[in-house]
Amino acid sequence: MDRADLLSLYRQMFLIRRFEEKSAEMYALAKIAGFLHLYIGEEAVAVGAIAAIRPDDYVISAYRDHGHCLARGSDPGKVMAELFGKATGLCKGKGGSMHLVDAERRFMGGYAIVGGHIPLATGLAFAAKYQQHDQVVLCFFGEGAVPSGHAHEAFNLAALWKLPVIFICENNRYGMGTPVERAIALYSNVAETARSYGIMAERVDGMDVLAVRALTQKAVEQVHSGQGPFFIEAMTYRFMGHSMADPAHGHYRTKEEVEEYRKRDPLLLLRQTIVTNRLGTEADLKAIEREVNDVVDAAVRFAEESPFPEPHELYTDVMVEE
Amino acid sequence: MDRADLLSLYRQMFLIRRFEEKSAEMYALAKIAGFLHLYIGEEAVAVGAIAAIRPDDYVISAYRDHGHCLARGSDPGKVMAELFGKATGLCKGKGGSMHLVDAERRFMGGYAIVGGHIPLATGLAFAAKYQQHDQVVLCFFGEGAVPSGHAHEAFNLAALWKLPVIFICENNRYGMGTPVERAIALYSNVAETARSYGIMAERVDGMDVLAVRALTQKAVEQVHSGQGPFFIEAMTYRFMGHSMADPAHGHYRTKEEVEEYRKRDPLLLLRQTIVTNRLGTEADLKAIEREVNDVVDAAVRFAEESPFPEPHELYTDVMVEE
Amino acid sequence: MPQELTYREALNQAMREEMRRDPRVFLIGEEVGYYQGAFKVSKGFVEEFGPQRVLDTPITEAGFTGLAIGAAMAGLRPIVELMTFNFGILALDQIVNNAAKIRYMSGGQLSVPMVIRGPGSAAHQLAAQHSQSLEAWFCHVPGLKVIAPATPHDAKGLLKSAIRDPNPVIFIEAQLLYGTKGQVGDGEFTIPIGQAAVKRSGRDVTIVAYSKMLLVALEAAEALSKDGLQAEVIDPRTLKPLDLTTIVESVKKTGRLVIVEEGWRFCGLGAQIADSVYAAALEYLDAPIIRVTGEDVPMPYSRPLEDAAIPDKARVIAAVRRVTYRT
């Protein structure tokens, strides 16, 4: 284990955590509106998986997308500005929280129709194969998307055509208020879904960033070897409500359950690994956190000070004009 | 094995065969138009499965539906009249070949959007359970429907809610011109799809009417026991083209392949069983065939002599008027 | 005596009364049960009617809508709640190719008595995939009835009628209406499908508006009356079958028509209403009909852009002034 490596993973996870805590504050202050879905508790999945790929690989996710976007290296200022609906946002304020896109970093977007982006991921992989590039595609989605028809159609195409896509199911046990047992017939083994397409599938502890990275590395190798897609079921948990409209523990789960999972907070786990393996001290971590706090404060300031889009922007970007 | 029983199965299968040969002739004479999909070669699946259920059970199928409708006991005259588009047809000529319906016999229809009727079947099963009736639903579809999203969404709901539906996949190796190997990632084991939902699934020789009936009986028992849906993969073969527009052996399969399968013609197989087991003589069978030929000729005459719908019928049945 | 209810409560009452009245009626959709509905419309239902009649589904719109259609074919009376109509696009094949056509294809042997309901149109800053008004699509399809009530009273009376209707009915609500209050006649009442309501009478101009836009139109009419312009405001309530008679009568009186709709302009329902009115009353029109519509763009997230994309009071007032040449 390498000190710099682990500290940088910690920094990324802490950045997401801090960024989203701030977003929640800003939402309370009505600086941010619409739907805001926090990734808090699931940071290890995005950070671990994305740490395993190259800059020219593709990443695509659902509407709970801040974590994937930041893990991909997008500028926190531009992301926060997007949440504020400002002209300086990643998408000029047109996309918002659910539709972050950073094409330069091959972050191909967050999508708000559950499961609807899974065929897109398959298409990105198709393009890579068609152009004989050796890129892979990381496609993140919640377990709630697994029963959806478009997901299955995409799984079948990806397997049939051996496309270089890695499906990462973020199984946080709930789709809104519905526990996985009431949504997926074979809830005890979601990965089985992928296997029924001949897709190699494995489950991983989604709270352990190193385990997620290791499995993703394995998946990338398999995909590069031309054996086609890989399916990862990352067991994780959402510490906050489904969205800002939903309390942290609604009727559908108890305070105790949330507390139980918080004991396996992915940041806590990595902290312990770092400290017990003497790869860093509490002080090192505090330093990182201070630095990140400043970054996030600066992001908020940038968003605050940025202008809203000009009225004419309503009509631009509908079509590519030649 | 019981003589009367086997002879009646033979009669049903021969009725479908003869009825469709006649339909093809009528199509050539332009008495029938639109799409006409023949079931010739697959008769054992519909006849065997439907022989295992009660009159108050439900049957629903895709557009290749003459066999299921006739096996359910619909009047061949009314079916032929429907193909002719006559007012005396099962659906007053409004449905045609792909949309036969005989509500009285609980034949809930043929549907022409591949896979689109599978959720309906699940709903019929839901209604039976909701009303605490012990009916089962037989849902027939081609293997081409298996990768479709609505099929998967229905499989999951049926399994999740333990609904009394029996999914019967008529695997005739082709979806139009596409062999199953190029359509389904795990083509070698289509039933695995169902198992990934925890649905009990078995494969059967779809050319053997007795085997199909036996497995369906088993499925009905399991469904009645409240264990939820059952999936049958019936291995069969279409002797004719996909529709009248498609030659019997297009580029996608050889004359030889068709000949090979014709050796296992379901009527031939049953004939042999009957004769070798001394349950009937060639003469008995000939007698049945003569009788059926008369029935089919009468059906054609009835269709011929029936009037087309009145012009005002264009506007009726759009809505239930109170 | 009439009660003051929110639109949400009115829908809740309508469904509750109908589910008590008819055991064949059940509610199915995402989060309708234990979660009490994504927008709390089915509050208390699973507690009163149990999970057999209040079904939480996986996120499979085609699957559970198709299941409900099948159940209706077998004699039940499903109410499908779409968390929003945006997701209904995934069930559109089931709605259009099955629900709307099964009666016709079967020559009248089968019927599909069901309601498909949920919020349409934009809320606040939900962005492009969650802010669409798709009523024109449903209105285009024979075999469907389409309802879009604007007030709690209309919501209750029309939802009860929809549930009792033997045909598939698309019932479009709005997230921004759920919290709005209004007087609702209490006890047993229904409102016939296919009847428009004159929400405000006036002689100078006719404004046709439905769902959220009715409230915008009424505000505009109020403001206009201050400087002596009396607008007659008509809410079709049922979009299909459309009560053209009521609209045309009003236009014959006022000679001027403004149609307000939140959806995209091109091929919006307003175009059909305009076409029908021109055909029925061309000689009575003193000015071309003016449509006030949503802008023809995907809905942006940013607040000022979103505000600019949706018709508001000012735009309706401006349209009325133009159509009455009072600019």
Next chain:
Amino acid sequence: MPQELTYREALNQAMREEMRRDPRVFLIGEEVGYYQGAFKVSKGFVEEFGPQRVLDTPITEAGFTGLAIGAAMAGLRPIVELMTFNFGILALDQIVNNAAKIRYMSGGQLSVPMVIRGPGSAAHQLAAQHSQSLEAWFCHVPGLKVIAPATPHDAKGLLKSAIRDPNPVIFIEAQLLYGTKGQVGDGEFTIPIGQAAVKRSGRDVTIVAYSKMLLVALEAAEALSKDGLQAEVIDPRTLKPLDLTTIVESVKKTGRLVIVEEGWRFCGLGAQIADSVYAAALEYLDAPIIRVTGEDVPMPYSRPLEDAAIPDKARVIAAVRRVTYRT
């Protein structure tokens, strides 16, 4: 010198030329490869371009349309063949929520250059689920262009433009047009998207018709000219963006307009065309615009009923007589 081609051959040439020109272009859909296309439009393609660029898919419209959208986002130029647009309903969420909105939602970072093509409208007795004209739905959606050519020449020139267009284009053909013949300018040519064509000039009445209905309108115009009524027949060719200028110019000249569309009447594209023309040229109209449309019923299978459901020459002639008061 121009060649006589069938509509089918013209489409085949257009795709073939573009696939030779641009390696990013590929064809994907059901039976497009080894089967040569359900309607043989891609005859010879898999042989020339190989299975990497001519992809047979499973029956999963949402899946392969979404796949093509993703491929377009990554810089390829997919042509999706829908065996018929009836099945496109299953891909509608992908088309509307992804293809049409991705550019906007990404603030211009991404684009989706692709064509989604296949036959729309009725053929002969394919019944309700296989006989629908859904162009009004697509026209309603910002971010999409919609094309529906009627002649082999237009089909070739417009398909080539559609393939080169950097936006998602819905390209609607017709089963009953595939076999029709016409002169096609040979060699390299394209037809700009968004330009209507005056297919026949006349001074007495304007007829707007597209796709199959253009042929019906031209027959009617021919017959009418025999008794001295000269109809100007305009084919918009591109339905969105609609070339209103050409239509309005003609109406200003003739003062009378008949719009012919095969699809359902209520909320059909014709309503929007009428609304736009009234708004632009009300004072030039000597009579209310008349729409000749399909009947508002699911398509029946029976031949006489189907014939009665679809506009024909006689109905267009009757409409022209009515609009010109020559009855």
